[in-house]
Amino acid sequence: xxxxxxxxxxxxxxxxxxxxxxxxxxxxxxxxTMGWYRQAPGKQRELVAGVSESGTTDYADSVxxxxxxxxxxxxxxxYLQMNSxxxxxTAVYYCNLRGLVSSWEYDYWGQGTQVxxxx
Numbered sequence: 762x763x764x765x766x767x768x769x770x771x772x773x774x775x776x777x778x779x780x781x782x783x784x785x786x787x788x789x790x791x792x793x794t795m796g797w798y799r800q801a802p803g804k805q806r807e808l809v810a811g812v813s814e815s816g817t818t819d820y821a822d823s824v825x826x827x828x829x830x831x832x833x834x835x836x837x838x839x840y841l842q843m844n845s846x847x848x849x850x851t852a853v854y855y856c857n858l859r860g861l862v863s864s865w866e867y868d869y870w871g872q873g874t875q876v877x878x879x880x
Contacts, residue, residue, distance in 0.1 A: 762787055763785060763786065763787040763788070763789060763858060763867070763869045764785070764786045764787055764869075765783055765784070765785050765786075765856045765857075765858055765869055765870065765871035765872075766783065766784050766786075766856075766871060766872070767781060767782065767783045767854065767855070767856045767871040767872065767873065767874040768781070768782050768783075768784075768874060769781040769782050769874065770854060770874030770875045770876045771875075771876070771877070772877045772878075772879065773846055773876075773877070773878055773879075774878070774879060774880070775846060775847055775848060775878055775879070775880055776845055776846065777846050777878070778842070778843060778844045778845075778846065779843045779846065779876060780840060780841065780842050780843065781797065781840065781841040781843065781854055781856075781874060781876075782838060782839075782840050783795070783797075783838060783839045783840075783856030783871055784836070784837065784838045785837040785838070785839075785858055785869075786837070789837060789858065789860075790860075790862045791860050791861050791862030791863070791865070792814065792860050792861050792862075793813075793814060793858060793859065793860030793861075794811050794812065794813050794814075794858075794859055794860065795811065795812055795832055795839040795856070795857065795858050796808060796809070796810060796811030796812065796819075796830070796839070796856075796857045796859075797809040797810050797811075797830065797839070797841045797854055797855070797856060797857070798854070798855045798857055799850075799852035799853065799854045799855065799876075800852055800853050800855070801851060801852040801853075804852075806855070807821060808821055809821050809824055809828065809830075809841065809854070810824065810828055810829075810830035810841060811830065811857075812830045812831065812832050812839065814832075814834060816832075818830055823849070824843075824850075827843065827844050827845045827846075828841060828842065828843050828844070829841070829842040829844075830842075839856065841854070843876070846876075846878045847878060848878045848879070848880060849878075850876060850878050851876060851877050851878050852876060853873040853874070853875055853876075854873065854874050854875075854876050855870055855871055855872075855873045856870070856871035857869070857870055857871070858870075
């Protein structure tokens with residue numbers, strides 16, 4: 762059983778920064794991607810950023826140039842550095858781990874961490 766635990770959320774002013782962390786525990790096998798999704802009230806969950814084991818990254822257009830995703834495979838941890846935060850970034854941010862071992866697909870989610878950008 763894999764467990765994901767997010768941390769680093771909080772309240773910041775527009776233009777401020779936060780760094781989210783997500784630590785995965787348990788056995789992580791096969792080819793996998795770790796990423797961050799967010800969901801604001803009244804909106805659908807959306808992909809913020811993802812990173813493969815090899816370091817290939819993908820970002821939502823709305824965060825390109827402001828957010829940076831990275832992972833430490835040795836620590837089984839993924840990070841999201843968020844700079845130049847905007848009120849539109851306010852949401853619950855969820856860590857995600859998905860992958861494939863042979864024909865076994867897996868998809869794990871963290872509990873979420875609140876990011877609030879005032880005004």
